[in-house]
Structures are given as structure tokens and as C-alpha cells.
Amino acid sequence: MERRLAAILAADIADYSRLVGEDETRALAALRSFRAEVFGPTVAGHHGKIIKSMGDGWLVEFSSAVEAVNCAIQIQDRVSGHEFLALRIGVHIGDVVHEEDDIFGDGVNVAARLEGWAEPGGIAISDPAYSSLDGTLTPSFDDAGQQELKNITRPQRIWTKTATLGGPTVQSRHARSSGYSHLSILPVTTSDERVDVQELAEGLTGDLDDKLTAVRWLVVAVREQANPGDYxxxxxxxxxGDRLRLEARLFEPMGKQIWANKFDGYLADSFDWQDTTGETVSLEVITKMLDAESDRLARIPVAERTAEECLVKGFMQMRMSDAQSFADSLTTYMLAMEKDSNLADAFGEAIWTAFAGMTVxxxxxxxxxxxxxxxxxxRGRHLTDQSSILSIAVALADFRTNxxxxxxxxxxxxxxxxxPSDANVLSVSAWAAIWCGETETALDCFRKFERFGNFHPYSVPAKxxxxxxxxxxxxxxxxxxVAEDGLQLSSTYPTFHSVLASAYALTDQPDRAEAALAKYRELxxxxxxxxxxxxxxxxxxxxxxxxxxxxxxxGLPE
Incomplete structure (x- = not known):
């Protein structure tokens, strides 16, 4: 018997018995698909371990509340709008006791009661779990006050995230326009029946989904069968034995293989291997797709591109974040706005890019x-209810004035x-926070952005x-x-040099400060x-x- 402190996530499909009674075949198929495409990969991608599966419900253990809550939010986001399924999720930190293949204790009991307290599509977390969250997650939850939970001795302060929050939002990845490319990730397969290998396969699936979803010009979904027309x-x-080999292949929408690679490792080092391999596969896939999509867009005359295709092109052009990147992106965002005067994200990205370029x-x-x-x-002010990016951009412009x-x-x-998990929102929120003096919030956002790796177009400015x-x-x-590491990505992004100049000067390294400032002033x-x-x-x-x-x-002049 082992006792320890853990974060427990309890999840249950709302009204599943009714769904089975109405259409058993459909309900079982939806459950199987959800488990394979959403729940299993997302849990594994956040280093969770499914302790108990009750058919339409699960208990999952995490080492931290941040991972558990991030996982809960992403699960609800990925099942949002499902025509058939809705989940309730509860999260608590508490003592748990492991006995053989089961788990008991306060952590489990409270999490289970919180799950029952949540509304369909929502999340309920305890006060200890909420207190462990950083500034990127706490805004997602409302204080529901002290509540009595069945068979729990003491009242619990509960924080809730409702199914629909209203207000401005970016489009979900399942509802984006046809102007975006689509990628189907098939779950990583393995014939090895060992539990640790099965969990590794699910973890890799979740990692790839998490990283590739961060690419704004892609609509990504884990599917048991690819959609026609998808990459x-x-x-x-x-x-x-202990040896591992991952064989990855990428196919274009017409079915032609455009990339393949193999990655070897050892089961004894599976956690580190999972992280590095997931990062490498994601980077290589994005690089190949970026080339393919750039070629595709280059073949389309500018006059024939859709507004969304112009928006995507603008994202891509920011990759190096040098002077030419800013100018090219702004020109392309203007084309997007000309083609669709109601494309809210185009206004938001243009406002943010112009402000950032002038600040640099x-x-x-x-x-x-x-x-x-x-x-x-x-022109964008009346569109802020359609885009979180634009709502921040307009508020930033107002802040500069008043x-x-x-x-x-x-x-x-x-x-x-x-x-809270959208890469562009994290980046824009972070910069807006640092520009208005909310530096700790900014650092929380930038650190969370780091998990998307170096293939996002905003990776350079985020670093x-x-x-x-x-x-x-x-x-x-x-x-x-961090600044010296960033120079390996782009030596022409001015902020790396200005930060180094200031930091070297403040740490009594005048020669290095002078050299860094000279590089900045060249730009x-x-x-x-x-x-x-x-x-x-x-x-x-x-x-x-x-x-x-x-x-x-x-030495920067006054």
C-alpha cells in the first residue's frame, strides 16, 4: 500500500446511459472514437496515468495540478461542439492510496464529487488545485464559493469553468475556414502489448496533437481514419526488448508520401525520448508542410487568394521576425482585410504586428x-467579439492613448x-502584459508558449x-x-541584442554590453x-x- 499526494482528474460522459438506450451502436462508436482520438492521447500528452476506466468514466493521476487542469481544458476544448458527447470533469489535489490496480483516498473522493458537481462541458476544481495554477489558467475559473459535497465532511471551495463563456474567441480548430490546411494525425500504432509501450504510443500521439495544433494555419485532429483532402x-x-523505433510518414492530400523518417531510442529512457522525438517529428512535419503550403500559395495569383489564405501567408512571413518579415506580414494582412473586411483576426494581427514593430x-x-x-x-473595434487577438489589440491601442x-x-x-492553450493568444497576451507593466503574467504566458517549440511563427519574438x-x-x-539562445534562431531580431546590451551593462560587463548595443544599432x-x-x-x-x-x-543615447 502506497500513500502520496497527487492531482486527480475525474471525468464522466454526461447522460451516457440515456445515449446508450437511444442508440447503443452510435454511443459505443462515439465512446471508442473519443477514447482513442481525444481522451487517451491528451491525458498521455500531459503525463497523466489512467488509473481506472469505468466504461464511460475515468480516474487519472497527475504529478501536478497544472498538468491536470491543462489536460481538462484541452479535453473539453477538443470535444466542444460534439454532436453526441459532453463531459463533466473534476480536479482535486489530495492524498491517494494505491493498492494493486486501484486507487483510494481523499484526492479521489473529492475529485469524483467535483466531477458530479460540474455541468456538462464544464470543469470544477477544488481550492487547493486552483491555488496551484499560474496566471495563464486562473482567469478561466469563477469562484463558486463554499459548497457541501456528498459524503465529504468539510465544505469545499469550488472554482468552475463553464461550457460556454461567450465573448471574443478565436475559431476552434474544428470550425476554422476552408482557407486553412487540415492535418489528420492517426493514433500511433504498436503491436507491443506491454503497458508502458502502449502508454508511450498514446503519449506520442498526444504530444504531436498538442504541438501541431499550435500552428495557426493548420486545423489538426487525431482521427482513427483520415479525412479526404487532409494531409x-x-x-x-x-x-x-528495450529497443524502440518510431517510423513516421507524411502524406499530402492527394495521397503522395512527401516525408518519412525513423527515430530510434530505448524504453529505459522513454520519457526523455518521447519529449525529444515528439519535438523533432513536429518540427520536421511542419517544415515539410510549410514548404508545401508556401509552394501552393505561391502558385495562386494574389488576386485569387482567399482572405484566409492571405492571413495564413502573413503568419508564415513572421517566422524570422526581422524588418522584412514585419513589412511583408503587414502588407499581406492588409490584403486579407481588403478581401474580407470582417476577418477579425486579420485586424488583430495587423494592429499587434505594427505596434510590436514600432516598439522594437x-x-x-x-x-x-x-x-x-x-x-x-x-474598423476592427466592432469585431472584437469575434477574436481574442483583436480584443487585446484594440485594448492595447486604447492603452497607448489613455x-x-x-x-x-x-x-x-x-x-x-x-x-488558455492557444499559441497566438499566449504570445499576444504576453507582449501586451509586458507592455503595460504586468511582467509576471507575461513571463507565465511566454513560459507556457515554450512547449510549442521553435516551429511556431512567433517563436522568435516569444523567446x-x-x-x-x-x-x-x-x-x-x-x-x-535566453537571448543568446534566441540568436541561434534569428540574429536579426533586435530585441535579443537590446536585452543583451542592457543585461550585460547591469551585470558590469561593459565590453559585452557595448558590442551587443552595436549589433542592435546596426538593425x-x-x-x-x-x-x-x-x-x-x-x-x-x-x-x-x-x-x-x-x-x-x-551607451544608447538619451
Missing amino acids: TLKIALRSR GLEVVRPYFEEYFQDWVT LDVAPLRNAIAGALRRN GGTALAALQLGDDALAIS VPDRTISSWKAMNDYGGSEGGKRYFEGLRMA
């Missing part, structure tokens, strides 16, 4: 900012409440933001480490501290003042 990723996990100091962005920025804000931080904080919290947030919070060693030759602060002074925060002081010490 398709097929993966087999082979094993012999890129003169190539100035014509867009001076001539179009306010017009985009005015310096009222409350509406911007509310927009950030609202976006994270509705889309720059992590370095900047660390510097503003006083962790110069981390700022230097942004006319920048002064006063012109920078006139555009963005980081909400007058102490962290912003620290950043500017380091730049001043490095």
Missing part, C-alpha cells in the same frame, strides 16, 4: 503605423480565460519576450541565456531612449525603468 501523418512504434524600433513599419494603424483600430491599464488587463484576462521579462524581473543571468540605427519611451515605456513599470537604465549604461 495525413501515420506513425508506427516498433519495439524489441523598425523604421520599415512606420509608414504602416502612421497611415493605417488607427484606421485598423477603428494610459488606462484596467481595460487592457481585462482584455488579457478574458483572452486567457477563453483560450525575445521571455528574455525581456526575465531582465525586467531582475534575473539577468536568465535574460542573457535600428536611429533609436534613442526618449523616442523609445514615447512609443512604449512599458507602463512606467519598475522593470521598464530597469531595462532603459541598462540600455543607457550600455
Whole structure:
């Protein structure tokens, strides 16, 4: 008998008995598909372990509440809008006791009662679980107060996330326009019946789904059978003794294989191998699809591209985040807005990109900012209920004018409440937070963004933001480490050099500070501290003042 503290997730399909009674064949097929395509891979991708399966319900153990709640949110997001199934989920941290293949204890009992308390499509978590969450997750939950739970001695303070939150949101991956490419991930197959190999296969499926879903120009879903017209990723996990081999193949929509690779490892090192292999496969798949989609879009005359295809092209063009990337993306977003004046994300991305480019100091962005920025804000304002990105962008523009931080904080919290796992929302929320002086929230968002790896178009600015947030919070060693690592991705993104200049100066390394500032001024030759602060002074925060002081010490003119 083993006792330990754990985070327990309890999940149950609402009204499943009724569904079986109405159409048993359909209910069983839906359950089997949900288990294989959504629940199993998502749990494994968050390092959870299914302890008990009761047909239409599950108990899952996690080592942390953050993983359990992230998993719960993603499961509900992925089953949202399902024509047949709705889940209730409860999460609690407490003592659990393992005995043979079963689990008991306070953690299990409270989680199970919370699951019954949640509404269909919703999540209920205990106060200990809520207290463990970071700033990217807490906005998702409402305080339901102290509640009596059946057979639980003490009242429990409960926090809930409802099935539908209303307000602006990005489109779900299952509802995006046909302008986006689609990728079907078939569950990783294995003929090995060992539990640890089966769990590894599910974990790899979940990791790939999680990472590839972060690519904004893709609609990704795990499916037992690929949809016609989708790119398709097929993966087999082979094993012999302790040896592992993953064989991955990518097919274009017409069925032609366009990529294949093999990845070897050892079962004894399965956790690290799962992480590195999932990252590598995702990167190679995205690289190949990026080439294929870029070629496809290049063959379509600009006049014949849809608004969504222009939006996708704009995302792709931001990958290097240098001056030309900003200019090309803004031009392409303008085309998207011309083709569809109600495409909310195009307005949001354009406003954010222009503001970011001006903050960095890129003169190539100035014509867009001076001539179009306010017009985009005015035209996009009535569309904010359609896009979390746009709601933040408009609030950011207003903050620059009136310096009222409350509406911007509310927009950030609202976006994270509705889309806590969306890569673009995390990136835009993080930058908006750092620009208004909410640096700890920014760092939480940037750190969560890191799990998407280096293949997202915003990976370069997100890494720059992590370095900047660390510097503003006083962790110069981390700022230097992250910025130097970022230079391996792009040596032409100015923020890496400005952070290094400031951090080196603040740590009494004047020669390195001078060299870093020289690199920055090669990219942004006319920048002064006063012109920078006139555009963005980081909400007058102490962290912003620290950043500017380091730049001043490095030699940036006043």
C-alpha cells in the first residue's frame, strides 16, 4: 500500500446511459472514437496515468495540478461542439492510496464529487488545485464559493469553468475556414502489448496533437481514419526488448508520401525520448508542410487568394521576425482585410504586428503605423467579439492613448480565460502584459508558449519576450541565456541584442554590453531612449525603468 499526494482528474460522459438506450451502436462508436482520438492521447500528452476506466468514466493521476487542469481544458476544448458527447470533469489535489490496480483516498473522493458537481462541458476544481495554477489558467475559473459535497465532511471551495463563456474567441480548430490546411494525425500504432509501450504510443500521439495544433494555419485532429483532402501523418512504434523505433510518414492530400523518417531510442529512457522525438517529428512535419503550403500559395495569383489564405501567408512571413518579415506580414494582412473586411483576426494581427514593430524600433513599419494603424483600430473595434487577438489589440491601442491599464488587463484576462492553450493568444497576451507593466503574467504566458517549440511563427519574438521579462524581473543571468539562445534562431531580431546590451551593462560587463548595443544599432540605427519611451515605456513599470537604465549604461543615447 502506497500513500502520496497527487492531482486527480475525474471525468464522466454526461447522460451516457440515456445515449446508450437511444442508440447503443452510435454511443459505443462515439465512446471508442473519443477514447482513442481525444481522451487517451491528451491525458498521455500531459503525463497523466489512467488509473481506472469505468466504461464511460475515468480516474487519472497527475504529478501536478497544472498538468491536470491543462489536460481538462484541452479535453473539453477538443470535444466542444460534439454532436453526441459532453463531459463533466473534476480536479482535486489530495492524498491517494494505491493498492494493486486501484486507487483510494481523499484526492479521489473529492475529485469524483467535483466531477458530479460540474455541468456538462464544464470543469470544477477544488481550492487547493486552483491555488496551484499560474496566471495563464486562473482567469478561466469563477469562484463558486463554499459548497457541501456528498459524503465529504468539510465544505469545499469550488472554482468552475463553464461550457460556454461567450465573448471574443478565436475559431476552434474544428470550425476554422476552408482557407486553412487540415492535418489528420492517426493514433500511433504498436503491436507491443506491454503497458508502458502502449502508454508511450498514446503519449506520442498526444504530444504531436498538442504541438501541431499550435500552428495557426493548420486545423489538426487525431482521427482513427483520415479525412479526404487532409494531409495525413501515420506513425508506427516498433519495439524489441528495450529497443524502440518510431517510423513516421507524411502524406499530402492527394495521397503522395512527401516525408518519412525513423527515430530510434530505448524504453529505459522513454520519457526523455518521447519529449525529444515528439519535438523533432513536429518540427520536421511542419517544415515539410510549410514548404508545401508556401509552394501552393505561391502558385495562386494574389488576386485569387482567399482572405484566409492571405492571413495564413502573413503568419508564415513572421517566422524570422526581422524588418522584412514585419513589412511583408503587414502588407499581406492588409490584403486579407481588403478581401474580407470582417476577418477579425486579420485586424488583430495587423494592429499587434505594427505596434510590436514600432516598439522594437523598425523604421520599415512606420509608414504602416502612421497611415493605417488607427484606421485598423477603428474598423476592427466592432469585431472584437469575434477574436481574442483583436480584443487585446484594440485594448492595447486604447492603452497607448489613455494610459488606462484596467481595460487592457481585462482584455488579457478574458483572452486567457477563453483560450488558455492557444499559441497566438499566449504570445499576444504576453507582449501586451509586458507592455503595460504586468511582467509576471507575461513571463507565465511566454513560459507556457515554450512547449510549442521553435516551429511556431512567433517563436522568435516569444523567446525575445521571455528574455525581456526575465531582465525586467531582475534575473539577468536568465535574460542573457535566453537571448543568446534566441540568436541561434534569428540574429536579426533586435530585441535579443537590446536585452543583451542592457543585461550585460547591469551585470558590469561593459565590453559585452557595448558590442551587443552595436549589433542592435546596426538593425535600428536611429533609436534613442526618449523616442523609445514615447512609443512604449512599458507602463512606467519598475522593470521598464530597469531595462532603459541598462540600455543607457550600455551607451544608447538619451
